[in-house]
Amino acid sequence: MMKRIIVWLLLVCPIVSFAVNDTVWINEVEVSAKRTTSVYAENARVITVITQEEIQQAPIQSLTDLLEYAVNVDIRQRGAHGVQTDISIRGGSFDQTLILINGIPFNDPQTGHHNGDLPFDVDHIKQIEILKGPASRVFGPNAFSGAINIITGSDKKNNARLRVSGGEHDLYHLGLGANIENETISNNLSISKSGSDGYIENTDYQIINAHYFGTYKLDNGSVSLQAAYQDKSFGANSFYTPKYPNQYEQTKTRFISANWQGGTDLRYNFSTYYKEHNDRFELFRTNPASWYSIHNYHLTKVWGLQANIEFNSEFGKSAVGASFRNEKVLSNVLGLALDQQVLVGGTTDIYYTKSDSRDNVSFFFEHAYYTKNFSITGGIMANYHSVYDWQLFPGVDLSYRFTDEFSMIASVNKSFRIPTFTDLYYVGPTNIGNPDILPEEAISYEAGFKYGDSDFIAEAVYFYRDGKNIIDWVRLTEEVKWESKNITELNTQGLEFNFMLSPRFFAKKDIPINRIRLSYALIDVTKSSADYISRYALDYLKHKISFNLSHKIYKDLNFNWYMTYQDRAGSYLNFASGLEENYEPFVLLDARLSWEIENWNVYLEASNLFDASYFDISNVVMPGRWIKAGFTFDLPIR
Numbered sequence: 180m181m182k183r184i185i186v187w188l189l190l191v192c193p194i195v196s197f198a199v200n201d202t203v204w205i206n207e208v209e210v211s212a213k214r215t216t217s218v219y220a221e222n223a224r225v226i227t228v229i230t231q232e233e234i235q236q237a238p239i240q241s242l243t244d245l246l247e248y249a250v251n252v253d254i255r256q257r258g259a260h261g262v263q264t265d266i267s268i269r270g271g272s273f274d275q276t277l278i279l280i281n282g283i284p285f286n287d288p289q290t291g292h293h294n295g296d297l298p299f300d301v302d303h304i305k306q307i308e309i310l311k312g313p314a315s316r317v318f319g320p321n322a323f324s325g326a327i328n329i330i331t332g333s334d335k336k337n338n339a340r341l342r343v344s345g346g347e348h349d350l351y352h353l354g355l356g357a358n359i360e361n362e363t364i365s366n367n368l369s370i371s372k373s374g375s376d377g378y379i380e381n382t383d384y385q386i387i388n389a390h391y392f393g394t395y396k397l398d399n400g401s402v403s404l405q406a407a408y409q410d411k412s413f414g415a416n417s418f419y420t421p422k423y424p425n426q427y428e429q430t431k432t433r434f435i436s437a438n439w440q441g442g443t444d445l446r447y448n449f450s451t452y453y454k455e456h457n458d459r460f461e462l463f464r465t466n467p468a469s470w471y472s473i474h475n476y477h478l479t480k481v482w483g484l485q486a487n488i489e490f491n492s493e494f495g496k497s498a499v500g501a502s503f504r505n506e507k508v509l510s511n512v513l514g515l516a517l518d519q520q521v522l523v524g525g526t527t528d529i530y531y532t533k534s535d536s537r538d539n540v541s542f543f544f545e546h547a548y549y550t551k552n553f554s555i556t557g558g559i560m561a562n563y564h565s566v567y568d569w570q571l572f573p574g575v576d577l578s579y580r581f582t583d584e585f586s587m588i589a590s591v592n593k594s595f596r597i598p599t600f601t602d603l604y605y606v607g608p609t610n611i612g613n614p615d616i617l618p619e620e621a622i623s624y625e626a627g628f629k630y631g632d633s634d635f636i637a638e639a640v641y642f643y644r645d646g647k648n649i650i651d652w653v654r655l656t657e658e659v660k661w662e663s664k665n666i667t668e669l670n671t672q673g674l675e676f677n678f679m680l681s682p683r684f685f686a687k688k689d690i691p692i693n694r695i696r697l698s699y700a701l702i703d704v705t706k707s708s709a710d711y712i713s714r715y716a717l718d719y720l721k722h723k724i725s726f727n728l729s730h731k732i733y734k735d736l737n738f739n740w741y742m743t744y745q746d747r748a749g750s751y752l753n754f755a756s757g758l759e760e761n762y763e764p765f766v767l768l769d770a771r772l773s774w775e776i777e778n779w780n781v782y783l784e785a786s787n788l789f790d791a792s793y794f795d796i797s798n799v800v801m802p803g804r805w806i807k808a809g810f811t812f813d814l815p816i817r
Contacts, residue, residue, distance in 0.1 A: 223554060223578035223588040225625070225640050225675065227252075227309040231334055233694075234301055236729060236739050238771035238784035240344075240352065240373070240807070242304065242329070243295050247767075248727060248741050250698035251311055251675055252325075253720045255795040257418045259375065259802050262384045262411070263428075264295035268311050269642060270671045270702040270719040271324025272651070275596050275619070277314065279328040281392065281405060283436045283452045286321055288506040289479045289513065290601040293456060296432050297329065298409035299390035300354050302342055302811070303369040305332040311675070312642060313594030313623045316558050316574040319502055319541045323596040323619060324644070331392050331405070332367050333358040337816045342371075344809025349376040352809065359816060366393045378802040381414035381425055381464065400441015407434040414464065420609045421754035421798040427464035431457040450485040457524075462608070475607075476523050476531065478509040479600070487543075495548035498558075502543075507536040513604040513612075535600060538565040554578045564597065567618050588640075589626040595619060602650055602663045610652065613663040621646040627675075634684040638677040645670055651717075666706055671719075673702035693729035693737065700724075704748070718749035718762070718797075735776050741769045751797030765793040778813040 227249050239245045241261030247254045255265040255273070265273030274291035277284060287293040307329055314322035333340075335358055342354040354371035374385035387410040394403040408431075415426035436452035460475040487500035508514055509521055514533035521531040545558030557575040564570075574592030581587070596619040605612040627640030649669040652661040676699045685692045700723045724744040731737050746764035753760045771784040783806075790804040 223556065223576035223590060225311045225588075225627070225638065227307075227311070227677075229307040229309075231305050234304055234307070235780075235811075236737070236771065236773070237301075238739060238741060238769040238786060239301060240350075242297055242301055242307075244786075245301060245307075246309075246327070247743060248725050249309055250677055250725060251673070251700040251702070251720075251723065252309060253723075256801065257415070257796060257799050258382050258384065258413060259378060259805070260373070260384075261295055261297070262382075262386075262413045263292060263415070263418065265292060265796070266295055266327070267719075268309070268325030268327075269644070269673060270704055271644075272649075274599055274602075274650070275321070275323035275325075277318050277322035277326040279318065279326060280407075280434070281330055281403075281436070282328060282438075283405075283450060283485075284318070284321075284483065284504070285434070285454070287454075287456050287479055288481060288600055289456065289458060289477050289508060290599050293430060293458065296409055296411060296430055296456070298388050298407035298432050298434060299331060299369055300342070300352075300356075300371050300388060302340060302354060303331050303333075303356055303367070303390055304329055305334065306330040312590070312625055313574070313592040313621065313644075315562075315572045315594035316543070316545070316560050316592055319504075319560065320539055320562065320564075320595060320597050323594045323621065331390065332365075335813065336360045339814045339816055341812045341814070342809065344807055346807030347805055348378050349374075350805075350807060351375070357816065363396050364393070367391070377414060378805065379416065379800060381416040381427075384411070384413035386411045397441060399443065400439065400447075403438045405434075405436050408432065415460075416800075417754075417798050419607075422609065423462050425464045425466070427461040429457075429459045431455075444490065446489040448485075448487045448489075451483070452485075453480075453482040455480050473511065473529065475512050476510065476529060477513060478524075478531065480507045480509075481505065495546060497547075498543070498545045500543040502539075502541045504539045505536065506539075507534065508600045509534050510600075510604075512606065513600045533604070535604070539563070539597070552580045554580075562595070564618075567597070570595065570618075570620075584632045585628070585630045587626075587628055589624075591622070591624050593620070593622050595621070596650075598650060598663075605663075610661045611663070616650055616663055616665050617648045619646065619649050619665075621649075633681070634687075635678065635680045637679075638675065640675045641672070642675070643670070643672040669704060669706050671702065671704045673700060675700050691731040693731065694727065695729075696725070696727040698723075698725045718747060718751075720745055721748040722746040722764070732772075735774060737773050737775070739771045739773070743767050751794075754798045762794065765791045767791060767793075778815075779810060780812075781810045783808045 234245060237245055243254055243261040243264040246252050251269050253267045257263045266276050267273050268276050278286055278294045310326045312325060314326040318326050337359055339357040344352045352373040356369035358367045368391045370389045372387050377383035390407040392405040394401050410431050412429040415428045417424045418426055433455045436450060438450045440448040456479045458477040463471055483504035485502045487498060489498040509531040511532050514535035517532055517534050523529040523531060540563045542561045547556040555577050559573040562570050572593045576590040579587045598616050602616055603612050603614045621644050623644040625640055625642035630637045646669040648665040651666050653664050654661050678697050680695045682693050702719055702721055704717060704719055726742045728740045744766050747762035750759050750761045768788040769786045770788060771782055773780055773782040786805045787803055793801055795801060
């Protein structure tokens with residue numbers, strides 16, 4: 180009965196989805212939604228900004244837990260606390276969302292399943308920008324249905340933070356971070372270790388993270404360096420197929436980048452980066468079948484260069500840029516046969532037997548023109564891929580401001596996504612890749628209204644995406660393998676409504692509420708293709724409602740409530756019953772009680788308070804109610 184009441188309340192309430200901070204209102208925050216610099220208020224795209232304050236108040240153990248609350252972001256977790264997560268936006272697939280760390284592309288070319296292998300804790304995140312809708316014109320390939328830029332760092336200068344937490348299922352987390360700055364140099368470092376014995380058999384995990392971000396200020400600019408490492412191992416109960424539940428996986432990520440930016444009349448931004456990702460997948464953690472002879476070993480290597488130059492004229496702001504990216508895989512499963520095998524690191528008798536490599540070059544141009552009430556930003560990306568040749572991807576964003584607070588927005592953009600090495604080559608007991616598949620393409624349209632003043636923000640947006648050659652893993656019957664194919668056409672349309680009341684609104688009325696947010700998203704997808712059974716593309720969130728209430732109880736005692744309602748389209752074969760079943764809608768309620776005094780923050784939190792039983796992905800059982808407690812201690816550094 181309680182579930183029905185709460186779902187009803189959510190359905191009849193108004194709408195949300197933006198964060199705020201006590202000193203900087205969201206309209207004033209600079210965002211990376213286009214190649215010319217702009218703040219949220221003057222942007223004609225739909226962007227969610229999550230600030231450090233909201234991140235640290237949320238009842239979460241990982242970034243992907245936090246993204247669960249964002250409107251039209253679909254978080255399909257396998258396991259708990261970001262062990263492995265598929266991240267998608269506006270009904271797209273997990274391979275169609277681009278992840279960036281401080282503006283540097285982070286996606287893994289092996290598979291989008293690894294895009295959530297983020298090598299830092301939520302305490303180390305300063306701001307998150309979620310650009311919903313196509314972003315290939317801005318960020319290049321794979322920003323097909325949206326992009327998420329994670330900005331690391333801390334608002335607290337010359338400060339060290341210790342975080343200790345624990346909970347049911349032998350959950351533990353120990354993290355240490357420091358932010359040291361002066362007029363010339365800033366250094367931000369964090370290290371952590373976390374783990375759990377698992378909420379059911381073979382869901383244990385252990386994660387080690389280390390991340391550094393440093394900036395050296397020049398007379399007219401700055402140079403920055405970031406370096407990161409992650410070692411993650413976990414029981415993968417039924418992650419890829421319920422036929423073999425005793426799966427196990429270990430991944431290792433190494434990431435480094437450098438950036439130089441500056442200028443006044445002519446502003447420049449140059450970056451270079453390198454990333455390695457190891458993946459060892461065991462279909463049988465113990466007691467392998469007689470036919471099973473070797474685990475899957477993969478190593479991807481990615482390096483790239485980026486350049487962006489921006490300048491002003493009497494006609495507005497202009498930007499030109501270029502990027503280069505090389506992707507390589509070494510594997511005993513993915514790629515073409517090697518002439519000379521390569522020894523797998525850390526082993527004595529296992530070899531990479533296959534490999535593939537590809538290059539991508541992009542050239543960008545963008546121009547933004549502003550009047551008192553009207554703005555237009557248009558641009559084009561020319562992209563060359565070593566396999567798929569030249570393609571052009573134009574786009575335009577429009578905004579008309581009726582008042583200082585109220586504006587209408589509209590945009591048309593073309594986007595694309597390059598197949599992963601898994602799409603092309605993977606062959607396993609239940610899957611078979613397709614080396615002949617083509618890149619995905621789409622033209623996306625959106626229009627809506629935005630309102631924002633010092634007290635609240637509201638949005639209403641309609642979008643439509645006309646997708647061509649959409650890649651999905653499909654099959655015609657339950658008896659055959661999943662095969663990677665281009666679905667001829669996939670049309671996606673939807674509505675988003677967002678609403679937030681800021682702390683300033685409640686301060687004026689002397690009400691002990693810090694923030695209220697509410698959002699609703701509706702998506703509908705239609706396909707024009709053979710009657711395939713879809714594994715990913717048609718299992719989208721049809722309805723998603725998110726609600727957040729942050730309020731004081733007494734003085735420095737605060738309560739944060741987060742609730743989501745999710746109704747997923749599509750169906751799956753229930754391995755236990757052998758029957759095809761629809762995904763059932765569910766409600767999740769998370770809560771965090773925190774006490775802040777001087778340099779301490781002590782908290783008690785719970786996820787899935789209703790103890791709901793649900794699936795994000797077919798046959799992968801998600802955790803029930805989970806109680807955790809912990810504290811952070813901030814130590815000023817003089």
